[in-house]
Amino acid sequence: MEETVETIHIYHTNDIHSHFENWPQIHHFLQQRKQQAEADGECYFLFDIGDHIDRSHPFTEGTEGKGNIELLNKAGYDAVTIGNNEGITMSKEALNIVYEDAKFDVVLCNLTELDGKLPYWAKMSKVFETTDGVRIGVIGATAPYYAFYDQLGWSVGEPHAALQKVARNLRTQCDVIVCLSHLGIKEDRLLAAQCPEIDVILGAHTHHLLPNGEWIDDTLLAAAEKFGHYVGHVQIEVDRITGQVVHMKAEVFPTQLMEMTEEDMEEVNSLFAKGEETLQVPVFYNPSPLSQRLTGDSPLSSLFGRALLTYLDADCALFNAGIFLGSLDKGWVTKGDLHSLLPHPINPCLIHLDGTDLLTVYEQSLDPKWAKLPIKGLGFRGTLMGSMIHEHLYRNNDGQLFAGNRLVEPGEMYTLATLDMFTFGFFYPILKEAKKEYIMPEMLRDILGWYGRKYFNER
Template identity: 40%
Template structure:
């Protein structure tokens, strides 16, 4: 029986870090053949970049279209930081397949831009592909989507692909989700992973399934090699290619420069003129206080608590432009209201004032800053060691509606908040609230 070699290239979590993209394109163009496979594993787009913001992610799709990947799946940045209409229209000009088995329209129908599975033929082999993304069960419905367990979606996909010689999963579940997938479904040959930004130099073998992941931001391209004897996979290998010394694709570089300049121009819109707002991560932060005040109003909450580190810089006196707000508040983070009893609110206040919290360098969870910083508060003050809420002493058994940032409710930072009653405000981002608050205050000042 014939021995066949199958070569796969993959990368993940670019997050619109376009400085690496020309190198990544150059590398893949050098290694492209008719038989190699190329995959993007999601979070290619990130609204922290002005060009992604102003094009609603269409620039990212145009870049992928030029590269012509074999297939892609989506990450949480496309899935839950884009408004419904942005994602619904994102891939309308794409000619490459988008594999996604566990996201549906609100009525349960599959989006018309999605394929659940795909079967390719190479050298007489049938290669089965499917994609799944992280199931943010509380967030997708807020945007008008239904989300399904990726493990149930995988079970269904594997039935459809049972006739294939090789099965490859495109996953944006994160490494630990991939391990669970491998434990549950050993018939998968390779899981190409993302989301947790793991740098897996030689991949990880779990239950006979090869899990590969290539870091983040286009620093690496992963390569997976499968050796088949007839229709049987007899060898699996993974490696990473570090791209720091890779030459750049000149036409890609020129396109990005042009798009970046256009994005800057489109965001150079003045929304207000102010006397300026200072920002301080470890002291009095007027801009942080303005944002949390605006969030309390936006969310119809009683009080507000946010880390001052979500505001990266202050505003100088004079004109305020959309570009400024995007720069100082770039995070794909949404407002959230928690319903807390007084005891839990006091614990929350204690924890966000702890030095270990205020000095924490956070990666992920939508945070694009440096450190969390001390809390900016609204309708809360501390006197003589006692918290006062809305002018009265905090009552342990009273219920309070607390406006905060969604990243604090996901579990890793303050696990007890994940189980509290909450409502996410989507698709609005923090900078949307800051913009509307500045405009409202500016109008009051101007009228006065």
């Protein structure tokens, strides 16, 4: 009986977010596992489920993501899908060239050019065939941040319908269907229930860990948390004669148990150093030190507030003091300085608000809880929110609120420059529904650099 069964090993990573401190161990581990599979006459595949790239790391920023692709190439990945960090924190031009040297396939069925064509670097699906003729169909999709993709000039589609269509078309040609899903655990469970054609869903996006997988009917879900803390492994056994899956199981391997050598440490440090070297490009000359504070206005927040107002041509601005991860010294400010000061993949946003709503947002922003609130995710790469900073948004001695030099009144419209993370409904529910324009692909550091050049160099 045993001779008729082929064993297939699938290793998977997700949401590495340029946390290269674990990468050398992961690389060695995968090499060993590949050699072991080959020695045992078994099949081995390696997939990444997106958000490998994170522009908060100088190596990623300095190489515009191409350094990450080089690491995936060296580790021998077979296919990947993209996460939102690849898709919406990079300009369309940068995303269109980031995979040009990839030695693996990018599988993605819900992102197209505006004319409906797949980007040239992506495939709707990929069929891998083992030496014994077992065919494995791989499909993939990414989280549909509609407003962001739209602003960048992409068309992103609803993933469930797209994946089901591709899976059903592939089913007759394949023995096993594996989905690379950068959609999140809830969406994966829904997809498994709706689309029994998929055998395995490798998950990402919500940084969830499924130590032994999770079964939804006959579909196996697997996920390996985030930052390279784990490598996932799914073992599939297929009857060579009937092409039927006879057994599947999932497990994860913690990287903290993998050996790390001194050479590995050096490699991690060298990636950081390479990135920093690339970013040593002067942007503007800063005539006096600009310090920052977590609990109120500072010379740095004042400069940044003016930068936001000017770039977005807004009446007023609102942002948090915790976005600054340091201060700016006197002297030349480089791309690297701006990157370490504002590493967040956060875009500015211009919001159109009625006076009543602007007053509500202003009053919510005064809550003292913000100063010490820990923040994770939403693009934020600091630790604490810090107090809310208001630029051109203030009360006069009579307690009336002004936006610039205009009294804030019900029925009148005002423009507020702020950060995209405040528009997702977690902090200011009103901003989720308000009319807004995301400014893309500019990050906060780009706005500060632009204003510094304009304000200091042109005076």
